[in-house]
Amino acid sequence: MFFVDTLEFEGLGNRSYLAGGRSAAVVIDPPRDIDQVLAAATRRGVRIAYVAETHVHNDYVTGGLDLARISGARYLVPAEAAVSFARTPVADGDTVTVDEGLVLRAVATPGHTPHHTSYVLADAGSGVAAFTGGSLLIGTVGRPDLVEPRLTERLARAQYASAHRLADELADEVPVLPTHGFGSFCSSAQAEGDTTTIGAERRNNAAFTQDVDTFVAELLAGLEDVPAYYAHMGPANAAGPAPVDLTPPEPADAEQLARRLAAGEWVVDLRNRVAYAEGHLAGSFNFEGEGKLATYLAWLIPWGKPVTLLAETPGQLADAQRELARVGIDRPAAAATGAPESWLREGEKLRSFPRATFADLARAAAGQDLVVLDVRRDSERADGYVEGSLHIPIHELRGRVGEVPAGVVWVHCAGGMRAAIAASLLDAAGRDVVAVDDRFDAAAPAGLRLVLPGPGTDTAR
Template identity: 50%
Template structure:
């Protein structure tokens, strides 16, 4: 009986899969750090014979080519994809026999990209699951706009047809095994939040299988939001054929080196929690904590190619961040330092205040304050504090001139993005209070007035 093992990458909202019959195995959509896959295969006592890519990924650098080279596996990539490496070209309807009782069938499912493939896994004659990549997700689909506005209208209709095809082609008890949809910005609209699904379940809950094409297309296009800027670099990297990453520790950085990097305009990123950062940090450093979507937001914000140094509590924390970064193609680090922040600078440590929405309400009784909401525009439009300005986090560097002056309080949905924003503002000469609190639970509860948008926001 086939065993399907999920390999989670929660900070990118993605999944890879290892499937085996006890002896031979195949992998679908592996992440760049292939040691996770090879280690799992070794622990399972199986040999990887095949690696499949559902599409040329837009949100991470693949480990597929490196894994195939490392293991001697056949590397299956759509024959119509323009790539700079040798692969086993695969097309709609092709079947790959992995073992005597385990086979994989390619199904053309354009929509997320033009050449997207899903892969149905068969045990004997029975389809037991389908690896849907960025096609059919849990309660949603992959977004159709990552290849540019000129292609979106065509791709969104392809996506609808592809979802319909999967539902018609596969049995209701077949497992749906997507790559995206667990916090990934590759999803179009909200996913169901479930941890597993089947074709039958998707027929019941997925709008792509329950609405008319025109209604679904209109709803999908209306719900599209911004996506990370680093996506622009992923497709070319994956077409070129990325090598396995070098995860050797970066060079140690002392106080003088860190100070020089900051003076040079390099990025020096503090990986610690926002609580620790607020209590004391090196002037000019940025706080992008490992306790959130670290690589997504660092990749979204950093001008691509900017030299990067990491600061963390421990070497393990730096190593985890390095692993996160190679997944999005940031391979080169200037250096790193660990331990106490007092060891990273000769200057006095900087601090900033953390507060709650109740604190904000209390302060408003005594003086006027400026509120900066760094959530994305659709979040802001769903409800925001009366009088708040909205500059989404991913636009904060480009719109620094619009940041309000005065007694500035910054919030997001939970505190994570707001802490990044406060650190960016501090590095650019602003002083702000971090509202480290849950917006949905505590903003209204604290007596703050939540209102509809005062003006249409066009920046996204």
């Protein structure tokens, strides 16, 4: 008898796992906020006997060290990982007994990092789950360029070999349970589906359907920019993260908000983009609490700069604080909740800007020149863009606002979330903006001319 529970963290695009038997369990790649892992173990009625890391993570701060300390579990970390804390080092082939008949075996799978290790869970001697971390993912593999540029091609080749090793050692029906691939930029591409097996990957994953040279060439060609905050995650995890502190931040009134803005600190409005556009505190930035808050805020904010959070409710604030702690933004400087009017000093007014669709943009563009700003990634832009638009990826916009021509700026992305962030950055810089809150596939049907890959352009249908 065994179980595997999946803990999903949609904001970061990652998963953790609790797996065990009747009385004991192992946790694979736990999140920073370990309370939900402890709650999952309590629901199962099991003791956490082991905490296992597949690698020193580059995209979030682990809760593994704290979880092992609190639960009394042995902390399994790849032996070749350079860390500054006591742990149980594991090497290829090492095994531990999780519960009666339930054995966890370490399998060296370098590629995502040089020391990356997967774990195979066996019940009564038969493999029942492969926890593949950032190695073999659903329809893809982990990216090999997060450690050292000079190692990237070597790690890409190692990633190919690691995928084949797993497939050679495991039966087709064994589930593949990765940590990355569900939105995380640690993945070389996003997951193609929600679940998979060794056999499905053997049939569909490029690591098996291509020869090694083709695989490596295409993998390296498809790599995109790495979120800036990744540079801080590996060192934090190697040093041993401190326990997370989720107590409420200091409350801020209108006067304090004004002082923080005047000091150049970041004041982040967590409300949805519709509410923000209708009325917001001048100088604040909009990162939706229900979007990819941690990824984009941690990517764009100068690391270490104080951040004050604005939210509709204490619950929204608490959720955001938890999400940000996962990427090392541990303690907001201050926070305020309620209606945006309560964040204003006497005599101040809320700022606002319009939202629009691509059809609105097409009508406005008829017969006049507009500033159209595309904040999508390079790969998205390469698949087609609005003719005459300016391209500045969202993560570069803060440093390149001066490149945006004078006039009203119509800013778009692929679906609206990043356009809202960009619009708030431009609005805070004093620019007149229109946030295009629409899916990009509506651009051509709306009548906008797109420049597509290859020669020529495509006129809207």
